[in-house]
Amino acid sequence: xxxxxxxxxxxxxxxxxxxxxxxxxxxxxxxxxxxxxxxxxxxxxxxxxxxxxxxxxxxxxxxxxxxxxxxxxxxxxxxxxxxxxxxxxxxxxxxxxxxxxxxxxxxxxx
Amino acid sequence: xxxxxxxxxxxxxxxxxxxxxxxxxxxxxxxxxxxxxxxxxxxxxxxxxxxxxxxxxxxxxxxxxxxxxxxxxxxxxxxxxxxxxxxxxxxxxxxxxxxxxxxxxxxxxxxx
Numbered sequence: 702x703x704x705x706x707x708x709x710x711x712x713x714x715x716x717x718x719x720x721x722x723x724x725x726x727x728x729x730x731x732x733x734x735x736x737x738x739x740x741x742x743x744x745x746x747x748x749x750x751x752x753x754x755x756x757x758x759x760x761x762x763x764x765x766x767x768x769x770x771x772x773x774x775x776x777x778x779x780x781x782x783x784x785x786x787x788x789x790x791x792x793x794x795x796x797x798x799x800x801x802x803x804x805x806x807x808x809x810x811x
Numbered sequence: 812x813x814x815x816x817x818x819x820x821x822x823x824x825x826x827x828x829x830x831x832x833x834x835x836x837x838x839x840x841x842x843x844x845x846x847x848x849x850x851x852x853x854x855x856x857x858x859x860x861x862x863x864x865x866x867x868x869x870x871x872x873x874x875x876x877x878x879x880x881x882x883x884x885x886x887x888x889x890x891x892x893x894x895x896x897x898x899x900x901x902x903x904x905x906x907x908x909x910x911x912x913x914x915x916x917x918x919x920x921x922x923x
Contacts, residue, residue, distance in 0.1 A: 743914065798857055798860060
């Protein structure tokens with residue numbers, strides 16, 4: 702199957718700092734999603750971004766499909782941004798089946 | 812708007828007992844439905860997916876089974892739980908054309 706690698710595995714920031722999370726994937730993909738897993742375990746959709754750049758408030762994402770990577774930018778981080786951020790890709794071969802990276806654990810201190 | 816419900820939120824079951832986790836989707840028809848498991852260490856693994864009533868595909872061999880008795884209902888079951896079945900189980904849906912996935916709130920299963 703396709704390999705999805707996320708970096709860094711862990712990130713500790715002070716409130717107000719900016720950060721960049723990276724997702725590399727080993728093969729061409731149909732779609733790519735970024736999720737935030739909150740402390741209760743729920744996966745919150747952040748971006749559905751097979752290519753290009755999208756922005757939503759303090760968060761933005763860029764996917765360069767030809768180079769097989771995606772970046773998630775978090776600006777002016779807040780303690781509520783803490784949690785695990787997942788990248789997941791859909792190869793299009795199994796009807797929306799997602800392949801997940803192992804995530805980046807983000808901790809934001811006040 | 813579409814919503815996905817999953818219950819129970821937490822479950823503690825003894826080894827050898829049966830399991831039934833339920834997931835329902837509202838506000839859409841003929842969704843693709845998925846069961847994922849998240850073990851310790853954060854990775855999510857696809858267990859089952861379904862493209863229609865009675866149609867189930869399994870990704871990995873295991874002690875679990877899935878059923879789809881109605882269009883918007885997906886059930887994860889086991890006849891006899893093992894310790895290794897402990898984990899966080901998440902149900903998800905996508906559309907047929909738009910494959911953006913949406914997840915339920917998850918069930919934390921502990922087998923003791």
